[in-house]
Amino acid sequence: MSMAERVLMKGNEAIAEAAIAAGCRHFFGYPITPQTEVAAYMSKRMPKIGGIYLQGESEVASINMVLGAGAAGVRVMTSTSSPGISLMAEGISYIAGSDVPCLIVNVQRGGPGLGGIQPSQADYCQATKASGHGDFHMLVFAPSTVQEMVDLVAGAFELGDKYRMPAMILSDGMLGQMMEPVTLPEPRDMRDDKEWAARGHDGKRAHNVINSLYINPQELESLVKARYEKYAVIVENEQRAEEYLADDADIIVVAFGASSRVSRSAVDMARKSGIKAGLVRPITLWPFPEKFLAKHAGHAKTFLSVEMSMGQMVDDVRLAIKCSRPVEFYGRTGGVIPTPKEVYDAIVRINGGGQR
């Protein structure tokens, strides 16, 4: 495949090809709708390029294979959908507690429980705040187009390596299943030469240990604190968001991923009818792009969080602007995708309220 060529690809297939281009040669996973195309694509491609594709007996097994491969220093990933992440929670915590980088893809579906298989964003809190037990964070990226599914993959691997921590692409069934034109990146060779990795060295150095068990509480506390110093650096340096018509906006819509696409259409409709609406689209969900919101708190009268959940991001928006403006919410959940008209109507309601 010529790399500069634009091709139509499903988000799920594009993310897999992007991971291969980024040098990932190890994939461990378990099928689940609406994510299965990632695993299916990897099962076809990996054997042809000297990589490893292995379907674990469960998500629990798969994430522990990711921990093992990551500990050995190779670029490794898994992908699943919402219930699968819940099953992986223990392993994700172990990975974070072992300072092992990896890429985890969540193509979200409706929940809780087995829920449904239609697109959802109801794993926001799980991804950004509670991916497992203990004090830790993951880098969380939220693509909104198939091209961005591709573009964020290499960066997620790189930042994961740089900070030695797990990174997640938080996608959803809509982005995973839809096709859009993409330009794939040039493939790169990855040298797996991480000096901390636990792998064979012919006795030439002291052996490395990858571990998350620390019986001595003082030792564990100091490790966790060191990790949180690293997180502070990430919060300072790695926030990313896209702003659309936000600079003069009275109403700032905040939305990521699939709901940001709907919101962009709604903002266009609002502008056409003379309402000064704008959009701030978080690209990183952790770190949350609070700087990109705080800068608009002066001129915006109201913020509107639009989500495919019951409003899991609302509190983060409130904190980002230090509750200086009202933060309204519009959302659909359970696998229902909001329409641009619904979001536009929410903007109009807020606008009317502002004029009274």
Added chain:
Amino acid sequence: MSDLNILLAGFGGQGILFTGKVIAYAGMMEGSEVSWLPSYGPEMRGGTANCSVCLSDRAIGSPLVVTPDVLVAMNLPSLERFEDDVVPGGLIIVDSSIISKKVSRTDVKAIYLDASGIAEANGLKGAANMVILGRMFKETGFCSEENLDKGLQKSIPPKKAALIDSNRKAIRLGMES
């Protein structure tokens, strides 16, 4: 062309998703922004299949077509479910070899095409979807004829290249219908 939002709907196995892919690829060859969003999951297995295709000269917002400019209905449940959603002045193409019901709206253009009949009469059984595509192309002119053909070629994997000609023939029959 500015925006064209297309909803294709029918039974699984009628080639709904493939038809959408050809349209999306043809639009892409034309230089448009395009998106293709299928229904997925259990409803695809023996039930209804539908597919949203957006063509635009701007970045596409929601890829889910809620108010189609063009509805292609290849079975009765699809016509009944989506007829009211079509924008006023929009186009509904009905596969009349499968659906005997008429479009009840008067503010849209309705076309009744015996797509399966036309396909079968020309030895192209199973290509009703391409006959309809040809007619939709004729009605909307959403891309050039050259790019429509490129879109078809792009949508068929090299292993199945032998199928290009029969699909091409079916599209031609639709254009001339």
